[in-house]
Amino acid sequence: LRYAPLSDDKILQQGLDTLPSVIVTLNSTKTSPVYTAGKELQAGILGVIGESLNITHQTEPAAQSSSILVGTAAAYNAGYGTVDISKFAPDGFWLSIQKGSVKIVGQNERGALYGAFEYLSRISRGNFSDVDLISNPDAPIRWVNQWDNLDGSIERGYAGRSIFFWNGTVVQDLTRVAQYARLLASIRINAIVPNNVNANANSLNNENIEGLGRIADVLRPYGIQVGLSLNFASPQLLGGLSTFDPLEPSVVSWWTEKTALLYKRIPDLAGYLVKANSEGQPGPLTYNRTLADGANLFAKAVKPYGGVVLFRAFVYDHHADWNVWTNDRANAAVQFFKHLDGEFLDNIVVQIKYGAIDFQIREPANPLFANIPKTNKAIELQITQEYLGQQSHFVYIPPLWKEILDFDMRADSKPSLVRDIVAGRRYNNTLGGYAGVVNVGTNTSWLGHHLAMSNLYAYGLLAWDPTLSSEDLLHDWTRLTFGPDPVVLKTVSDISLATLPTYENYSGNLGIQTLTDILYTHFGPNPASQDNNGWGQWTRATATHIGMDRTVKNGTGNAGQYPPEVAAIFENIETTPDDLLLWFHHVPYTHRLKSGKTVIQHFYDAHYEGAKTAQTFPRQWEALRNKVDVERFTEVLFRLTYQAGHSIVWRDSINNFYHNLSRIDDEHGRVGNH
Ligand code: GCU
Known part of the structure; x- marks a missing residue:
């Protein structure tokens, strides 16, 4: 939405070569999304390609070959062409780009605006190829x-x-x-x-x-x-x-x-x-x-x-x-x-x-x-x-x-x-x-x-x-937000895609829930806050065992709330995936996972691995100094540095908490009395 100028001259030239000469919006009412679409197209093209196009509200069919036409299917079919309305779901749109002639036709006004944003997203990413697509929402x-x-x-x-x-x-x-x-x-x-x-x-x-x-x-x-x-x-x-x-x-x-x-x-x-x-x-x-x-x-x-x-x-x-x-x-x-x-x-x-x-x-x-x-x-x-x-x-x-x-x-x-x-x-x-x-x-x-x-x-x-x-979503967002530099794209992508497994590693593993403090701040580790209260985010951690028994045979019966094929998977400890083990089963800390590790050793290892990966985030981001504007560079660096530090707090709190409970030392000597 920043409509940053295209920096590559060759791509910019493509944009100029295929750019229509006028924007035609088939609704001139100022509160209409079609009107908004016209304004966005005008601002976007000016920003991205540097050309200022006029907006008109009607055109002769002959002039369409060099226009960006945007409107509803009803308005389009009333004199500009024919689009098969039966192909649209509510809010859907048709986007056609053929050699500089652009048609953006929505099932309704809103759909037309979505189509305009789709077109702008494409040109902002330097994509000027022809296209002919109908896009409908999966759900209303x-x-x-x-x-x-x-x-x-x-x-x-x-x-x-x-x-x-x-x-x-x-x-x-x-x-x-x-x-x-x-x-x-x-x-x-x-x-x-x-x-x-x-x-x-x-x-x-x-x-x-x-x-x-x-x-x-x-x-x-x-x-x-x-x-x-x-x-x-x-x-x-x-x-x-x-x-x-x-x-x-x-x-x-x-x-x-x-x-x-x-x-x-x-x-x-x-x-x-x-x-x-x-x-x-x-x-x-x-x-x-x-x-x-x-x-x-x-x-x-x-x-x-x-x-x-x-x-x-x-x-x-x-x-x-x-x-x-x-x-x-x-x-x-x-x-x-x-x-x-x-x-x-x-x-x-x-x-x-x-x-x-x-x-x-x-x-x-x-x-x-x-x-x-x-x-x-x-x-x-x-x-x-x-x-x-x-x-x-x-x-x-x-x-x-x-x-x-x-x-x-x-x-x-x-x-x-x-x-x-x-x-x-x-x-x-x-x-x-x-x-x-x-x-x-x-x-x-x-x-x-x-x-x-x-x-x-x-x-x-x-x-x-x-x-x-x-x-793909991440890639497009990064391209739109930070521009085309491949180093920026790769760094943002590498950091972003690592975050979810990393966060899971240094917070709650194996389906035990996040282990965030739930009584005061919802921030930071507090595994003790889960149990012994009415909130029901229980882990049932004792000196020897951990996990909620949600089986039908011996527990809360939650596994049985799933349709039979899925219920059978969760009911059986052998078929329950490791990452949901403690969601469905109450096991000794020494229980062996499919990976061969014990539950407690997995906790220790995952926390060390998570915190280790988090240390790489600010270092990776450092590579973008001078490639991202100073304000965003500094603010992101600050937060990633904080995250790296806090991941160590998480690691040590969780590991020490379960070590104190279980008295089982870490095989690698990091947690416990080695
Ligand atoms: C969580 C959250 C509350 C919120 C509630 C909800 O419990 O902590 O702040 O009100 O969800 O979704 O209703």
Whole structure:
């Protein structure tokens, strides 16, 4: 989006040779994404190629051969040509570049803007080849969630204060929100929920409805809709009713009226996001109503306006009794939702975190994906690095997401990839997709770490096409962000691709979870914080054993929540992959892995290896001095240096903790009494 000039003269000449002479946008309304597309094309071509093109809003068919034409399929078919509309999914686009004539035709306005960004991405990377492609999204829901509070703080945000809220209300100056919208449109995101899932009922007061309306006005030219997180008890907290029972007529009319008010101000409101009966949040269970009763209340309210409800599956008891061997937070989602399958209205999408616990460095895919076939489903991913070092560490996360998305649940012994389930394909659901918790803030780098933006870039494009490769996405992002220098490309790629295995090595191994402190900061190592409390992120580490027994035969039964073929793999210690061993099995520290090492020796070795690799990150980055601008060079170096140092803190804390517990020395004499 910087539209940096092409530095290679030969490539620039190619660009000049094939450049059309005018931009034609088939919609002149200033709030339309097609209009935005015209402006972006103009700015992008000026920046990248150095030519200033005029924008017009119509053209003679004959003049098309030297134009960049951008519009919707309907506008295009009304006089400029014929495109087969049946080939488009909502938000899809056709991009044709033939010898300098460029056609960008969207299924809708938003699709046209996506096509324009695709064209700009190509020329920014020096690619002027002819192309003729139709690109359609894999899924209709491609949302981001911000966990911003009305006071301007951000829950699990590591890049400054909120760009949306301040002092109980929406900020006056929404310039930065418009920039965020531009950024998100370029990666094909179509809705933002700006307020925290732990929602404040005041989000729905009149001042904030107006504020949300202003946010929506700023997002609209980018084809992005706004949604809203709700506090389930709002009728009581804000409306002054004595109840928030979802079946109580006064509660129903309260929500109906609020929803009408919202849609009056924001006719294209995307819908609601609801966290209910989770971590102290109110919900329908308070009144012995089901979660489906709760979700359907909102679904009915938004239905007349075409809205949807993202209802979170992150429901569990955070006062679980640690002393009960068979208790398991990982079982909660299936326990709460499975029996309700078929009861959710068709404009509800159940939003499911990728794993059954909580954004850990390694979790198996959440079994709920394969347990509610009749219900629309979305996967929730986390771009903000809550458990992955809070952006003080850099972790390039897409390989983790891809592993989950590519996981085959083998439901009914048929191919059942998570990505096909959330796209709605596997079970013929009408809706589905992706929700990413992003939490950008006022920090000029957006996420607090320049390199972390590759995660956001990849998130958007994977939500569009989950078959894209993590490596290609990273390569394109780096090329667009730092330019074509092969040394820069290689260094960023080498560091980024090493981060996920490295972080796993120096944090929690073998599926034991991240081992981040969960009681105070969610930062840094604290393996002791996992056990002996109600939060349920248990490791059951003792002097002799470690791991959760999630088998059916002797444990919590969680393995049995997967379809039979997968359940059989996880139930059996022999077939459980080593990297999920301690997720599913409680074993002695001396248990031998498939690699031949014992569990405890693997811990020691992995931590030494992880911390060793992390030491190379700042050294590798040093090679980019004078190849990356001073500001970004210095800031990234600072953080990578911090990460290298902190990885040693991780290494020694974890290794010493388990050595103290187990009293088993390291074979290589690094940990223990040698
Ligand atoms: C985690 C996180 C909370 C968040 C919750 C959720 O527990 O630490 O801050 O509110 O997830 O996703 O609802």
